[in-house]
Amino acid sequence: MPDLPPTSRAFADAVHHYRQLRDLSLDELAYVLAQLGHGLTTEDLRRIEHGEQAATVDDLIAIAAALGARPAILLSHIPIDMPVPDTPLATGLPADLEQPELRAWLEGKTTLDHRARLRWAIDQVSRLQIRSGHFEDQLRAAREELHELGELADREADAPQVVDLHDRIREGEHELTQAELGLALAERRLEDLRSRA
Template identity: 35%
Template structure:
């Protein structure tokens, strides 16, 4: 936590998590630097030390290379994973929610905590997920419409508006 009981920034959480995971694996700064450099990403021992101390910001490239070198998902650096209950409240810069909702968001499973109406969920599906997952969601939605008896053109238009024209089934899929 930051001063005055304010939530820590995501950058500070990531720096703390980096140090915690590294030391938990009994890995020295030198060993981590060697692993990161073996991945083809130049990050010196001194730079990693500065990140852990909060003297250097960790950019997205640093985050992904460090996570790979540690053998964890990048999301593992973005949230305190030592919370004891999925209902404990955790935060990231600008977002707060229970631990389970935050993890679901950080791992791409759900929209950010608090974003749960249908339009927000479909926005998450359309812009926050890979094509193959969006296509599966469109197929499931299409099946729901088929069972509800909604007209094919209306189904296709609704899905295209929410999930994108590139995955909306055409009316010929109405059979």
């Protein structure tokens, strides 16, 4: 894909992704668009998906309708190969703007002034603290349950209940690590926003 601005790149990848998700060929998508009165050819769609042709705002709306996706979803899509930390997710927006905040802004649920961004970051930290606490509680309960089984857990290591507990502990440790990492990043972002006040 050519070196596209981030919004164009996100949209091109989103069209490809959601078209495949809906199990539509390029020909079928072109047919649906024609039925909606928006004449993009199969070649136009191929060029849009490959970033060789710029999509218009009219194309965005028609393609979103044809794919049954909200325009905000297509605009806030993150391509797998898009570098996250160094570049903005969308053209002209702050580099530290994260995908959920971008989508909320596109849907009119928040603004991007400093006060709103600070409030968003505070809410995100609060949500992640709750999530982290929830995973800690679940992990503690699974470990206590395994501890209560005592010797039985050692002797019957492949018993379904013991295997299930070990799986829950492993999953809980992973979820907790992810939540703590997300929380640390959110706290750092909040501090950055506060320092700019």
